[in-house]
């Protein structure tokens with residue numbers, strides 16, 4: 470378990486992390502989300518003893534990182550995949566980490582195999598692609614067979630196969646009872662990978678809940694209904710309004726908020742409206758996340774003209 474208590478980091482006048490208190494449980498994948506500059510990397514760096522908190526603390530299984538005699542055997546992290554000497558081979562890099570942490574050298578070949586880098590183990594890490602560098606960083610994190618793993622943007626630069634591999638790796642590490650803490654900006658991937666989510670914005674906690682709960686709490690339920698008969702659809706819209714449902718026109722259909730397909734279908738049946746589609750729109754983590762974090766986005770781009778019209 471990772472425990473944060475009043476964890477705070479200030480860089481000059483910037484408060485990167487503000488009074489974070491939460492526990493990241495073992496046996497689960499906990500996703501760490503937040504807009505650019507929200508403080509995710511800073512939080513992870515403080516857990517790993519690479520940044521000193523201004524106040525508060527971070528503990529791994531009850532201990533500060535600095536108190537761990539062989540840190541890599543307790544916690545492995547991928548924080549910055551480029552933090553490898555470029556003229557060292559992947560094998561030599563892992564071997565030096567193993568030696569300094571009392572890890573048997575046989576583990577080096579095991580983790581190289583696990584991350585799919587055996588064939589290039591002798592190559593200088595500086596010649597690696599972004600994705601290969603990520604794999605090497607993950608190999609280093611797994612080297613000490615740690616109970617806690619922290620991955621900052623592990624799928625950055627990976628191809629679809631690699632993304633899927635990281636997902637199954639994270640899930641299997643959690644299934645073995647380990648604490649798995651993963652940041653990502655890919656919401657669809659997080660929805661598939663994580664059991665639990667911690668969301669921060671401007672350094673402060675926005676949500677700490679199960680993925681389903683975050684989606685449920687922050688999305689609007691919506692039923693999409695389509696009919697080939699515009700006049701019948703207009704009658705259905707009036708009937709829905711009479712029953713207290715808000716229905717917005719959407720092409721040759723309606724989007725009915727906070728309703729179930731059964732409720733909409735029954736009303737359509739009463740009116741004899743011919744339907745070509747009736748479905749519950751599955752709420753996505755992306756939608757929930759955007760809603761939750763909208764007020765915490767620090768760096769946002771201009772919205773293209775056609776999209777801003779859509780939202781109007």
Ligand SMILES: Nc1ncnc2c1ncn2[C@@H]1O[C@H](COP(=O)(O)OP(=O)(O)OP(=O)(O)O)[C@@H](O)[C@H]1O
Pocket residue numbers: 480483484485503504505506507508509510511512
């Ligand atoms: N070494 C540093 N010196 C000064 N400010 C820093 C330093 N590291 C981070 N910051 C600032 O702290 C804030 C949080 O940054 P951090 O990198 O932790 O965010 P993040 O959530 O990881 O962002 P991203 O998703 O873009 O990687 C930002 O405002 C950043 O500019």
